[in-house]
Amino acid sequence: MTGYDLAKVFDRSVEFVWHAPHSQIYPELRRMEADGLIAAESLFRGRRPKRVYAITADGRRELEQWVAEPSVPERVRDPQRLKTTYLEFASYDDARRHFRVHLEHYEIWRRRWASHVEQLADRATPLLRRRLAAEGIGDPEAIVAYKVHAYRGMVRQAELEVEWAREGLRLVDELEAEARKPSPVPGAERSSG
Amino acid sequence: MTGYDLAKVFDRSVEFVWHAPHSQIYPELRRMEADGLIAAESLFRGRRPKRVYAITADGRRELEQWVAEPSVPERVRDPQRLKTTYLEFASYDDARRHFRVHLEHYEIWRRRWASHVEQLADRATPLLRRRLAAEGIGDPEAIVAYKVHAYRGMVRQAELEVEWAREGLRLVDELEAEARKPSPVPGAERSSG
DNA sequence: ATGTGCATGTAATCAGTTACATGATTCC
DNA sequence: GGAATCATGTAACTGATTACATGCACAT
Numbered sequence: 001m002t003g004y005d006l007a008k009v010f011d012r013s014v015e016f017v018w019h020a021p022h023s024q025i026y027p028e029l030r031r032m033e034a035d036g037l038i039a040a041e042s043l044f045r046g047r048r049p050k051r052v053y054a055i056t057a058d059g060r061r062e063l064e065q066w067v068a069e070p071s072v073p074e075r076v077r078d079p080q081r082l083k084t085t086y087l088e089f090a091s092y093d094d095a096r097r098h099f100r101v102h103l104e105h106y107e108i109w110r111r112r113w114a115s116h117v118e119q120l121a122d123r124a125t126p127l128l129r130r131r132l133a134a135e136g137i138g139d140p141e142a143i144v145a146y147k148v149h150a151y152r153g154m155v156r157q158a159e160l161e162v163e164w165a166r167e168g169l170r171l172v173d174e175l176e177a178e179a180r181k182p183s184p185v186p187g188a189e190r191s192s193g
Numbered sequence: 194m195t196g197y198d199l200a201k202v203f204d205r206s207v208e209f210v211w212h213a214p215h216s217q218i219y220p221e222l223r224r225m226e227a228d229g230l231i232a233a234e235s236l237f238r239g240r241r242p243k244r245v246y247a248i249t250a251d252g253r254r255e256l257e258q259w260v261a262e263p264s265v266p267e268r269v270r271d272p273q274r275l276k277t278t279y280l281e282f283a284s285y286d287d288a289r290r291h292f293r294v295h296l297e298h299y300e301i302w303r304r305r306w307a308s309h310v311e312q313l314a315d316r317a318t319p320l321l322r323r324r325l326a327a328e329g330i331g332d333p334e335a336i337v338a339y340k341v342h343a344y345r346g347m348v349r350q351a352e353l354e355v356e357w358a359r360e361g362l363r364l365v366d367e368l369e370a371e372a373r374k375p376s377p378v379p380g381a382e383r384s385s386g
Numbered sequence: 387a388t389g390t391g392c393a394t395g396t397a398a399t400c401a402g403t404t405a406c407a408t409g410a411t412t413c414c
Numbered sequence: 415g416g417a418a419t420c421a422t423g424t425a426a427c428t429g430a431t432t433a434c435a436t437g438c439a440c441a442t
Contacts, residue, residue, distance in 0.1 A: 002420090002421070002422090003421075003422065003423090004419095004420060004421050004422075007421095016269060017269060017270075017271045017274045017275045017278060018269070018270055018271065018275050019268035019269060019270055020402085021402080021403070021404085022421090022422080022423085023402090023403080023404080023405090023423080023424080023425095024401080024402065024403085026421095026422060026423055026424095027423085027424090048409075048410060048421075048422085050420085050421060050422085051421090051422085063279070063282060064282050064283070066276070067276060067279050067280060067282045067283040067287065067291075068283050068284070068287045069287075070276075070287075070290050070291040070293075070294040070295070071272050071273065071276060071294075072294060072298065073272075073273055073295065073298050073299070074272070075212035076209060076210060076211070076212060076302070076347075077210075077211055077212055078210045078211065078347070079264050079266075079267070080264065080266055081210045081343045081344075081346055081347060082210045082211050082343075083259070083260055083263075083264060084339055084340075084342060084343035084346070085210060085339060085340050085343045086256070086260050086339070087260060087335070087339040088330075088331055088332065088335045088336045088339055089256055089257050089260045090257070090260040090261050091261070094260065094261045094262075094263075095339075097263050098260075098263045100263075101263040101264075101265060102263070102266065105265065105266050106266070109269070137281075138281055139281065139368065139371075139372055141368060141371060142280070142281045142368050142372075143281045145364060145368060146277055146278060146279070146280040146281055146288075146364075147277075147278050149277060149357075149360065149361055149364055150274045150275075150277035150278045151274075152357075153274055153277070153353075153354075153357045154269075154271070154274060156353055156357065157350070157353060160346075160349055160350060160353055161346075164342075164345075164346045164349065167342065168342055171338055171339075171342055175332065175334060175335050175338060178332075178334060179332055179335075195392090195393070195394090196393075196394070196395090197391095197392060197393050197394075200393095213430085214430080214431070214432085215393090215394080215395085216395080216396080216397095216430085216431075216432080216433090217429080217430060217431085219393095219394060219395055219396095220395085220396090223395095241393075241394085241437075241438065243392085243393060243394085244393095244394085270402095
């Protein structure tokens with residue numbers, strides 16, 4: 001593939017587990033080429049060449065090493081959850097806006113990931129078709145099954161976030177209703193449930 | 194607090210939604226001081242001073258602005274899920290190891306987050322006690338409720354990851370069992386369920 | 387004396403974002 | 415002719431990691 005193709009895959013297309021802008025992709029491709037992990041063929045159509053990359057034997061070995069070693073999950077850094085922790089500094093409306101943005105974001109992504117899972121299960125994505133059409137690749141069941149499992153994980157994550165945001169909205173409503181009530185006499189909360 | 198105190202809070206203590214090493218904290222504190230968001234008091238005990246920071250009025254305003262504007266979640270970048278997508282390049286044992294590491298990691302964090310939720314609900318964490326003891330702060334219910342909600346989100350995320358990893362392990366077992374079987378005659382899958 | 391915890395930094399490097407920059411081709 | 419898409423880069427900056435570096439206080 002070319003850098004441009006990759007940018008599409010990362011950005012607009014279906015590979016929704018990793019994002020990278022083209023400004024990161026092009027230099028990285030050059031670095032990988034210099035390291036011998038990929039090789040480019042320059043195609044001239046019209047005047048300017050485009051560089052079509054393919055993996056080398058060394059690159060394949062590197063890829064296999066990478067999948068073989070389990071990567072330890074990174075230290076948590078969750079901007080949304082961090083901000084939630086300090087929502088008492090915001091107005092009720094701002095707090096609601098916080099959860100609504102979260103909800104809408106993950107609702108969109110839930111749909112994207114879900115439809116991608118369907119496409120994978122149907123073996124309908126261009127990349128997957130290419131992989132399955134190639135010869136000498138291992139178990140086609142495994143190729144599909146691992147991807148489906150990965151993206152199902154993303155779908156569930158999104159579902160969780162949508163639900164969590166909904167509960168957040170309900171929480172804000174409750175806190176606001178509670179705050180509007182006349183302040184209770186200390187100790188009085190025992191008498192009424 | 195001092196930079197050291199903050200590093201503890203970020204690193205070893207209970208604030209499990211954001212991580213930062215001290216090498217990032219100290220310069221950042223100096224920058225925030227230069228910007229007038231925090232002010233330091235140098236305490237001399239023995240010989241070397243330690244710098245105890247407190248938020249300023251400007252800093253408080255900045256904090257309120259930060260919580261008021263909803264932050265749009267970042268583009269997805271999920272190393273574990275990415276690797277899962279290419280597990281067909283790994284051996285079954287390496288694939289299992291991948292999911293086991295994931296499982297153990299999130300099992301540990303699930304426990305941490307869950308016990309933190311309990312502590313928050315009991316108003317038992319040192320930081321929360323300090324906040325609630327301070328005067329002129331708003332609704333104590335809200336202070337606790339938002340934090341509990343945030344950390345409950347983390348607990349559920351961890352539960353999801355644990356379950357997802359378990360299913361991953363089952364998937365690898367199935368794929369391996371399937372691969373060990375004599376290769377089926379094409380079309381034969383119709384006759385037996 | 388030795389190790390643990392308190393306490394504060396710097397330096398080199400890497401990863402990632404945003405903006406700047408260009409030009410060809412193809413479709414309407 | 416103009417817009418969208420193909421196609422490839424660089425530059426400045428910010429955020430984050432890893433390693434290097436130092437020194438005090440206190441308990442065993």
